Amino acid sequence: MVEVTSLFIFALFLIFLAVFAYLIPVGLWISALAAGVRVGIMTLVGMRFRRVPPSKIVSPLIKADKAGLKITVNQLEAHYLAGGNVDRVVNALIAAERANISLPFERAAAIDLAGRDVLQAVQMSVNPKVIETPVVAAVATDGIEVKVRARVTVRANIDRLVGGAGEETIIARVGEGIVSTVGSSKSHKAVLENPDYISKTVLDKGLDSGTAFEILSIDIADVDVGRNIGASLQTDQADADKRIAQAKAEERRAMAVAREQEMVAQVQEMRAKVVEAEAEVPKAMAEALREGKLGVMDYYNMQNINADTQMRDMIAKSGEAQSDGHEDNKGHK
Known part of the structure; x- marks a missing residue:
């Protein structure tokens, strides 16, 4: 125990x-x-x-x-x-x-x-930090695209770390400043000749306000020439105008075809009326013979006149054919 x-x-x-x-x-x-x-x-x-x-x-x-x-x-x-x-x-x-x-x-x-x-x-x-921006494409007044890449040297601002914007805001503001500066340049050659003008102009805008950083410098790392945006826009406008003109021409052609078909229909209708009128002629002559308004000799004289007219037409057509044949032979010789 x-x-x-x-x-x-x-x-x-x-x-x-x-x-x-x-x-x-x-x-x-x-x-x-x-x-x-x-x-x-x-x-x-x-x-x-x-x-x-x-x-x-x-x-x-x-x-x-x-x-x-x-x-x-x-x-x-x-x-x-x-x-x-x-x-x-x-x-x-x-x-x-x-x-x-x-x-x-x-x-x-x-x-x-x-x-x-x-x-x-x-x-x-x-030790300040260097932030490299992506390639920013901007267009000068002459329509030439300029591609710019910059390096931003920043230092942390202790007083604005709470509630201040981060690196993404710095990059976005610098990109916006580059686009506006290049866009206000009269020529892309001015940007190529003096790239530090971009950094000075962007730095003077106070892009670090409201952020957790203080921008010490903005250095242009690379400047390249891109496409001719102005020429591309003009080409696109010319193509659009061309398509509009073609559409209008097609509309006029369709209207002309419609008018031609309408005229053909009118001619065919007139021919039908002529054929119908010609069909009434023998009936009228027979009626005149029965009623004694037209004599037999008158009828034969009219037939002779028609035959004579047809013979003259045939002679005229054969003469024209022969003259055309002679002209063709001369041309071959």
């Missing part, structure tokens, strides 16, 4: 040690004490209950204290509970301190919670 009681007490002692070691990170507390950073044991226990890993707070606190920064445990813990990256914020504050950049803890924490890399922003304030 005594042995069972001893084992039970020993197990309780082991459980107490495990819970004590979990609630109170003695090694971390000793490290902070050795570094000259005072962190109470109850503060570490409170971090455990608030589900804050003590190492995420104590290690950056030691780092900040060694760098000469005045940061409290409550500030770091509050930033961690808000979802921020404590170690990155402390590294950014140390880098800003070394670069003589004014960056309070509250602003660094706000930048980090806004989703921006505050350490990278501090590094960009020290």
Whole structure:
């Protein structure tokens, strides 16, 4: 019975040690004490209950204290509970301190919670970044296309990192400035001869307003000549005018064909009436003979006149055919 009681007490002692070691990170507390950073044991226990890993707070606190920064445990813990990256914020504050950049803890924490890399922003304030724009196609006044690619040197603006526009806005504004500058040039040759005019004009427009960056310079990396847009537009206009003229000509041709068919129909109708009238002539002559209005000799005289007329027509046609034959023979000779 005594042995069972001893084992039970020993197990309780082991459980107490495990819970004590979990609630109170003695090694971390000793490290902070050795570094000259005072962190109470109850503060570490409170971090455990608030589900804050003590190492995420104590290690950056030691780092900040060694760098000469005045940061409290409550500030770091509050930033961690808000979802921020404590170690990155402390590294950014140390880098800003070394670069003589004014960056309070509250602003660094706000930048980090806004989703921006505050350490990278501090590094960009020290070492500016070069942003290369895609090829921007613009058309000069003479109708020649000019393709421009630029390099924009920017520096992070710490004061405008929260709520400021990003790199995409810088690229879009620079592209818009290039298009307007080239479009206002009288000739593409002026752009090729003086490309720095584009950079100066675009830089004077203050394109970095409302952004998280400060534009230091805009350098034209490449300028190429593209298509002749003016000539292409004129060609397209000429083709359109040609199609319109062809459509109108086809309309006039269709109207002429319709009129011709109408005239042919009218001629055929007149011929039918003539044939019908000629068919009435024999009937009228027979009626005149029966009534005695036309004599037999008169009828024979009229037939002789018709025969004589037909013979003269045949002689005239044969004469014309012979004259045409002689002219053809002369032409062959």
